[in-house]
Amino acid sequence: MITATIIGGSGYTGGEVLRILSQHAHVQVTQITSRQYLGQFVYQVHPNLRKQTDLKFISPDNLESTDICFLALPHGTVQSKIDAFAEKFTYIIDLSADFRLKDAATYKKWYGEDHQAPAWLDKFVYGLPEIYREEIKQAKYVSGVGCNATASNLAMYPLVKADLIDLSKPLIFEVKAGSSEGGASGNPGSHHPERSNVIRTYAAYGHRHTAEVMQILGSNNVSLTMTSVDLVRGALATGHATVKDGVTKKEIWGAYRQFSKDNPFIRIVKERKGIYRMPEPKILAGSNYADVGFDIDQENKHCIAICAIDNLMKGAAGSAVQCMNLMLGLDETEGMTFPGLHPA
Amino acid sequence: MITATIIGGSGYTGGEVLRILSQHAHVQVTQITSRQYLGQFVYQVHPNLRKQTDLKFISPDNLESTDICFLALPHGTVQSKIDAFAEKFTYIIDLSADFRLKDAATYKKWYGEDHQAPAWLDKFVYGLPEIYREEIKQAKYVSGVGCNATASNLAMYPLVKADLIDLSKPLIFEVKAGSSEGGASGNPGSHHPERSNVIRTYAAYGHRHTAEVMQILGSNNVSLTMTSVDLVRGALATGHATVKDGVTKKEIWGAYRQFSKDNPFIRIVKERKGIYRMPEPKILAGSNYADVGFDIDQENKHCIAICAIDNLMKGAAGSAVQCMNLMLGLDETEGMTFPGLHPA
Amino acid sequence: MITATIIGGSGYTGGEVLRILSQHAHVQVTQITSRQYLGQFVYQVHPNLRKQTDLKFISPDNLESTDICFLALPHGTVQSKIDAFAEKFTYIIDLSADFRLKDAATYKKWYGEDHQAPAWLDKFVYGLPEIYREEIKQAKYVSGVGCNATASNLAMYPLVKADLIDLSKPLIFEVKAGSSEGGASGNPGSHHPERSNVIRTYAAYGHRHTAEVMQILGSNNVSLTMTSVDLVRGALATGHATVKDGVTKKEIWGAYRQFSKDNPFIRIVKERKGIYRMPEPKILAGSNYADVGFDIDQENKHCIAICAIDNLMKGAAGSAVQCMNLMLGLDETEGMTFPGLHPA
């Protein structure tokens, strides 16, 4: 059995990694840390795991080496300790934002501080298998992904890859997302009476995930507008782009079809009838699927690209475990066969 | 114009008192206090009141006298200062739990501490007009009511008053309630991802409002089981009681019909068809109505009495303003004509 | 007392007109029709109105003349009967889509059928007082407004009016909306297990309200993408536009500030701190306010204009009653002082 450590295990992302691995055939979590819940059973914090695990939260200070380590710590706290982590663990997947961007100056622009380990930026592969599968297979260090960036990137990347988009024109993304994106710690705006029933645009511009979209799609004219809605899990990205002259609906279909063929967790949703005609996060809670769809107004060369994900799965823990499978030479989908629920 | 002060105005109850009075023909709020939001416009905390009021939060330390004062402070903080408040304000309505119970020993049993002003307990009238209307008309000091107690009491009181209930048998109340009951300050359990989609029984026994139900209904064998559901405003109390021998459905109908006739904010909901056949808090948000209904299993002498309210209105601020109207000799319903929304 | 008739009173819009007028000082509803609920008390369908009205639904076939008539019938059913209605009622406000567009060809393009009374199109004024106040004051026939169009128009109109927008560039609107937009009749997609927890883009292009936005803003390059979220009442429109060269943030502020000054139901929401920093429909349920806000990325000349409304109020019944007040020479805000709830 391959052994794994989860550092920062009381948060939602760490909990999801543990949930997935509790069903995994080849990897077993042997250590999970939390300073806040030290000594408590994991199921007291993640109550879904009662009768699934008897692990207790331990201190991150005296860990044993394991084959792989998932870092689920707050942004900015990993970079200064990365050398120590690398000494202890052969494979590392860092779910924070610390090693997502390739460029230290870009990091500073979006995160407001100097990067503490710029030399490590190149050692990490961006952990989105749909784009970097081959690199991930060879990697020891993989970065997690931003959930809103992932929904936006998976919506638009197939069209950019197929060279159908005019990148001199603005790429406008509107992302609508659930409350679990904010993590396990509350704030005044997450108090249920204030957070229920919202359609709350909390960032018109400037969301940090914008940098990841620019990096992946290769454009500097990207805006990401974030709107919270009344949902726990799920994010829907709607991207507005201008297609190149003469691009047809058929070409767009083709780009997505190829993308779905190449990737086990990509599904095209584009139905003419029924209730679920476009991608929807509603049916994806707990699943690692990313559902993609589109529409085009050929008269105005305006294309709408849509992607729905579970922000804690494909947007975080799911992609991370998918990367782990690739890094370890296992079946890419191992442990993530849960397809989501209908209804939910 | 009659002048009013709201002390503790940043909470939900204080905000509701202000909202109601902003439409009141005869009473005007001239002072509202908050230490936390000192100097901020009220509409920055209660955003519904933008363009309705230009009041700012002031300190509670240097208030001017006004005709009436609403105390919307945390439980336990009023009793030690009541003399000072009474010097400054002619009429006082205290929305905390400090003066709801008539007996200092009972207070200690349920709240765990000695009462700091037991001599004042008798000076306060319990602020439920449906039961104490005449006393309230004569009162200078009125206590607010517990929201869950109010739903429970209004459900069962008509039957107790009509002498239809066997009080030697247990009175079992199940109250289901929304998140605004917890007030404006968050806690780990009110974090949206944890509080959404719940059916959460957080108190099988021992909720403090039980004492108010015992006091009003005149029984010591009362249980109140509290369950939170996914809703912001609203409480539904379902009471299970044993009727006396020979009590008929017609007598029960009669008891509720009289209660509704005597009280402008009591409505009977008992329809044979349609969607809304029994009381439901869904349509009461913002309204001061208490909707009551019932059913009876005559074979087992088992009666189910139901009451729905908006916990912040009939269960708190609405009843308080209703009391104010009575104390000041105004029309009992003044300022509270909003009937609730359909759909909502 | 001025008398009013509501035709099609069992739907949500008709119910809201009745709710508002039940608090109106000068206008009284004397007739309300419904074939489906003929003979039933109105409160059996609109349960919030219990104890507020004893009206019963009557047949639309034998109505008496009243001063004003609200038509709350399905789209397409008014135009063929408009002459008969005009004979019976001096003032008519038609809440359907039949008389919103000025041009019969445009009507056919978006609604797919020939208009049955094209000669009447010019007799109706588009019922958005923020734009057509003076015309409405003189009108006998006023059309209701599309809710999504209204949110989009009120977001962007101040900037268009102030000549700050480059109308040669696309206007991209994303509207997120609650379930009451679909009306009171269910469909497979409105079944609660299927409609809860959704972020459902049901129309990437082609929503009929697009035509109203084009008409008001004076652009043919408008897209309106509709996304349903888990909410009953409320719509948020986010408009993306390109500002003209050199337009400053201060100019945009000025345009909105003037708009708010000129219109009693327009509020600017643009705060630096607190929970409610931008417009949100959450606090608008039951209110006629339209809250507007914006942000600008000057580097890319990209402006985001936002408007939140209650789709049944400012987006339908509220604007209609506001028009009625103007048509009848009454105070524009009469009957609509309810400011919405916090929390809700």
Add this chain to the structure above:
Amino acid sequence: MITATIIGGSGYTGGEVLRILSQHAHVQVTQITSRQYLGQFVYQVHPNLRKQTDLKFISPDNLESTDICFLALPHGTVQSKIDAFAEKFTYIIDLSADFRLKDAATYKKWYGEDHQAPAWLDKFVYGLPEIYREEIKQAKYVSGVGCNATASNLAMYPLVKADLIDLSKPLIFEVKAGSSEGGASGNPGSHHPERSNVIRTYAAYGHRHTAEVMQILGSNNVSLTMTSVDLVRGALATGHATVKDGVTKKEIWGAYRQFSKDNPFIRIVKERKGIYRMPEPKILAGSNYADVGFDIDQENKHCIAICAIDNLMKGAAGSAVQCMNLMLGLDETEGMTFPGLHPA
């Protein structure tokens, strides 16, 4: 591979059986029927199963024999055809209510009609493995369970089995439940604007599942009060009972502990701290666990027994597949290792 047929596969229960079996190591669904969606891909109705199955809905008229058949048809439609089904399929699990009750007279009392196949009532085993495991292992015909009955029964059965309850006193159950209980077909009350934000007591008495609770617990003095809340999946049953003289908290603990030890899907939830201190359906969506808990007021001999389930899993499809595993001699938990999500 063992083959299975699902008859009535477009509903929620049929869909859940298919979802579970799509992960099952030994059983494969080879036929699924729906007259309404004949010829459509299953994933067009159950969109979570896209890329999981290429099955299409077929007619129920010309089925091939398979090892096992799940009947997910409307109540009352199976009994008249049971002989034909039994000719075609060796093992049958009927998820309708047709074969749950042992007594034809009781069936008539609660369902209002004569049973069409009373001779078959004895051939079916009630499909609750926690009570009838040994009988199910020997059975060819197993009945599904009522979801509200299952939550109520699993809450109270451990105490009845341990002889701790005074069955001469009333057993009062309050069940709060989500909207998926109503099935996949909508009705006026399930329309999202009417069904959201509800605390709706739709049956004070007389819910048909009461009969199943009486049958299992051995009491005729049982009431079941049903209240709908705003949730898709989940049911919480709270049972109020009187314990026998002298019964201690420790004995009650013991009864539940034994029950949990004996049954892989039973978990006790009774924590002193944290958010999840009692059973909650929130974390059970998609899981087959039944979480049980309790509290006792020894002074009044009043015991509260609580059970939370996913109504479509432990309350329907999950228990059915668990029965299938037992009938076929497979591991009881096969295919149902998904533990539910946190948060959700």
